[in-house]
Amino acid sequence: MVNLITGPRGSGKTQQMIDLANEKVKTSSGNVVFIKKSHKDTYTVDFNIRAIRMADYPDILTLEEFVGFLYGMVAGNHDIETIFIDSVLKQANITLESLPVFLQKLNKISSENNIDFYLSIGADKNEISGIDSSDYNVIA
Template sequence: MVNLLTGPKGTGKTQQMIALANTASKESDGNVFFIKKSHRDTYSLSFDIRAICMDDYEAIDNIDAYLGFIYGMTSANHDIESIFIDGILKHAHISLDDIPEFIEKLKKISRDFNIDFYISISADKNDLSHVDLTDCALLN
């Protein structure tokens, strides 16, 4: 399942994502990953969540490289249950125009590897009208 948390910048999406990830790590038998732009707020995550800061991977600079990175994570760790991606529009030069393709590919990864994705997007729900929300959940 792909879960989307939308809203304008500064509406508390990061704190909601951190709370959701911390809850998931307590309830999960597998691994929880949290992908974010920088090292900021990493201390708020539970110690058993694998935090990944994309600033450390500057060569990942487009949607294909980003998806390759996610596929690499899944191939290296078959126990991933949840991947949280905070502020996707800040990562790898991904724009709102890339979101439909990105969501479709995450749906496939979710089905193939039984991974729940949680994505925060600094955009209004109306800005996502071109996204096929089948098999997605809006968290707000």
């Protein structure tokens, strides 16, 4: 399942994601991954969560490369149960216009590998097209 947390900048999405990740790792039988552009604001992420700083991978520049990165993570670790992607519009070249394509690709990864995704999106949910599908769970 692909879960979306939407809202304007400064509305507490990152902290909500961290709280969700910290709760998820307590009950998870698999691995929990938290992807963020930088390590800023992640000092409260549980030690058992794999935190990935995308700034460490500067050559991942496109949506396709980012999806390939996710497939590589999944291929290298079949125990991943949940992936959190904070500020998805700051990752690679993902924009509001390309977000529906990205969400479709995540939905495919999710269903093929039984992985839950949680994404924070710095936009109002009425600004995002294609999220009214039953494939997505809009949390906020």
